Amino acid sequence: MIKTDTNFNLLNSHITALIKKDICSNRNIEKCPICESKHYIKYGSFKGFQRYKCKECGKTFSNVTKSLWSYSKKDSSKWIKFTEYVLERKSLRFCAEKLEISLVTAFYWRHKVLQGLNYESVPANLNGDVHIAKKLIPENFKGSRNLTITVRHNIWVIAAKSDENSIIVKPISRCHWHLPSFNKRIYYLIDEKAYIVPYGDRYISLVAKAHNKKRKKEVQNDKIIWPFQIILEKWLKKYHGVASKYLEKYLSLFILYITKKEMNYMEIFKKLSLENKFIKTSDIGISNINPIGVVL
Template sequence: MIETDSNFEQLNSLMTFLLKKDIYKNRIIEACPNCNGKKYIRYGAYKGIQRYKCKECSKTFSNSTNSLWSYSKKNSPKWIQFIELVIERKSLRFCAEKLEISLVTAFYWRHKVLNGLNFDSIPEKLTNNVFISKKLIPENFKGSRNIMTDKRHNIWVIAAKSSNDSMIAKPISKIHWNLNSFNKKIYYLIDKKAYITTYCDRYLSAVAAKHNKKREYQVFDDKRIKTFPNILNLWLKKYHGVATKYLENYLSLFILFIINRKIDSISISNQLITGNRYIRTNEIGLTLE
């Protein structure tokens, strides 16, 4: 008797298996995700994905452990489709209807993706000519309950970009300029021999004057950083407001757009699963509060 598959359910299942197996095949495991031990052995495979057993804690793990969609019951193609929709900046409601997932699931998936991108948004170094600008964004409590204040303080967002298109953008402080926070989040990336050009801020100008001293470079304007406040303002409007506790993760996606980097859902998916990008739903936003 010939079994038919008119709805392609078996084909889709096979494609999901092959895709997931291929994606995780080249993932590098540096240590046990449970105890961080370096000694582990191969321990069979499950659904084509290599498993390991740690010699130090005796727990098992696999090439998929702590990846972006660890423990997710949804298939890989659906995740990749969702990542594409995140890149296209579609609304959560659109994503939920398109992929037939709940609105709550779409919310957490978006923040899992953004959190994963945040790991890779920090450049190794900012060299040569470095351009810095700021944007003050009113504090946003979108999605929060039991708000105890009517005040909306300004959040200082600093963007720094080198002439070779390496860039970082981070919220560094609330209400007032904070030099220590700036040093920890931005300045430590700037090469000592770099020349800093700043726009429209006396605090940043003071940092540049102290850093540059006798350094002489042929300096050009960087239009993307010079107009950074306006560009970021227009970009955020698409989301109808971004909660302050999630702002840093949204900035990691913003960087990909402002530097015009070619991105697609497949390459982003591969990028997100190569490291430990997993975050539990109850941890989303906690590190930013």
């Protein structure tokens, strides 16, 4: 007797397996995900996936190791759907209910996706007219336990955008303007011949003055940078406050949003899966704090 598959369960699981195979077999492995050594050898295969053995640490891994897939025993189609929800900025509660996963899982998954976007969001360089604005965002300690907070400082978020829709938005410092941090996070991307257009901040104006030398140019206000403070404020509101330690990840999604890049969830999902940069659980939640206390 042939069983019917009225809910398409069989079909779905088959499609999921195919997608997984397609994505993972195209994934480039550059280094051992455990010790990051580049000395590894092919080591048979497992369930159709190429396996490798690291010559340094002796551990074996495969095309699937530490990919988005390896984190979850859950149906992979849930992952794809989840990526779509993140891009649509659905609430965690919504995702958890729709996909029948726990809130905690939803929280971690969102960070995996945002972490992946983070790698994608830095342009190669900024040239032509480069518009720069700032937004001060009050520190947010959401999710941090046992903290006795006496003072909340502002996080300096800088947006720099060139004519051809290349944009970077990064937190650069806490409390005060910090030039070395600005240079390290933003300025290195700006072409020597670029013309900097500052918006309403004396520090950015000083940077512009030094960079532009004696050049003076009439430049039209940029449609994104000019109202940047308002746009970002509105956008962040939807999340009911973002913990400062995660701010940078959310800003990567913000960049996708404001540049109106085609947000094809399947493409992004594929990219996240193919990236040879392994997503580490330690990238989530634990952050490197630089001397001025900004999450880098």
